[in-house]
Amino acid sequence: MPYPSTTSGPIRESADQLRRMLAGSQTWRDITAGTVYPPDALEGVFLRDLPSEQARPVAVIQPFEASAFRVIAGGGQNMMRQDGALLLYLAIDIPAELQLSSIEQEFYALDVFGQIACEIAGQSGVDDLLSIAELSLLTYGPPDETDIPSLGLYYASVWSVRWGDQ
Amino acid sequence: MTTFAEQLAADVEAVFLNADEFAETVWFYPKTSPGSPRQISAVVHRGGKRDQPEQYTRTNAALTDLFVSTDPDTGIASPQTGDAIRLAEDHPATRRGFVEEMHSDTDARFVRFRLTEIAHAGERPRIR
Numbered sequence: 390m391p392y393p394s395t396t397s398g399p400i401r402e403s404a405d406q407l408r409r410m411l412a413g414s415q416t417w418r419d420i421t422a423g424t425v426y427p428p429d430a431l432e433g434v435f436l437r438d439l440p441s442e443q444a445r446p447v448a449v450i451q452p453f454e455a456s457a458f459r460v461i462a463g464g465g466q467n468m469m470r471q472d473g474a475l476l477l478y479l480a481i482d483i484p485a486e487l488q489l490s491s492i493e494q495e496f497y498a499l500d501v502f503g504q505i506a507c508e509i510a511g512q513s514g515v516d517d518l519l520s521i522a523e524l525s526l527l528t529y530g531p532p533d534e535t536d537i538p539s540l541g542l543y544y545a546s547v548w549s550v551r552w553g554d555q
Numbered sequence: 556m557t558t559f560a561e562q563l564a565a566d567v568e569a570v571f572l573n574a575d576e577f578a579e580t581v582w583f584y585p586k587t588s589p590g591s592p593r594q595i596s597a598v599v600h601r602g603g604k605r606d607q608p609e610q611y612t613r614t615n616a617a618l619t620d621l622f623v624s625t626d627p628d629t630g631i632a633s634p635q636t637g638d639a640i641r642l643a644e645d646h647p648a649t650r651r652g653f654v655e656e657m658h659s660d661t662d663a664r665f666v667r668f669r670l671t672e673i674a675h676a677g678e679r680p681r682i683r
Contacts, residue, residue, distance in 0.1 A: 538652030
């Protein structure tokens with residue numbers, strides 16, 4: 390049964406908005422060009438489990454920690470506004486020419502991840518995209534050395550994306 | 556007169572690592588020349604897949620133990636991290652990475668490899 394490719398409801402809508410922001414990153418578009426993804430993983434972004442056979446680069450976006458409706462004005466109106474957080478997982482392959490230098494691998498990965506984060510932040514609050522309150526790097530790195538023959542040489546980074554009035 | 560130990564040593568090559576007896580042919584990809592694999596004979600134990608939950612990924616790992624000669628041509632002379640194997644039933648792109656050497660003798664050794672797949676990326680599984 391195919392996965393749904395449409396989103397509705399505020400939590401999944403926010404995930405789709407972040408997906409569109411990642412798709413708006415020129416760096417992400419450049420590195421994903423030519424990679425084949427399933428129809429529901431638009432621009433290489435999965436809003437569901439990542440299939441193990443999927444080639445990199447890949448991104449996964451999922452709800453993370455709290456999603457809340459908070460009072461922003463009291464009194465008789467009791468106005469509430471939604472905020473929330475998403476988890477963004479990015480994985481990119483390391484070019485073959487950097488295989489012998491772990492330092493160059495790390496610098497390459499951090500440059501790519503950092504540029505993508507910068508390009509996402511630059512779209513914050515634009516039109517109908519997410520108003521990001523905080524974009525923070527939780528962790529990054531390569532897989533365990535003994536798993537590189539199986540998984541390939543890649544770097545992953547994990548980001549917390551808090552949006553709304555937080 | 557041949558001692559039991561000598562007879563056993565002779566059996567390693569002639570019986571246990573004989574592809575017509577207990578052994579099977581395995582592709583070996585040395586770390587130093589992964590593009591030039593060679594075929595070795597080994598007794599293979601295939602372990603089941605295990606779930607390995609970590610904070611932001613969950614992987615499946617299958618252990619594969621080999622009983623193999625220490626001969627540099629027909630076996631594995633000095634296993635190291637980055638070496639890999641591929642079994643007959645594996646996809647041509649599959650690699651099982653070297654994990655550890657469990658036992659070594661003059662003529663043969665036990666070595667462990669692992670096939671790892673990412674089963675889930677993102678936060679750890681939630682309440683369902």
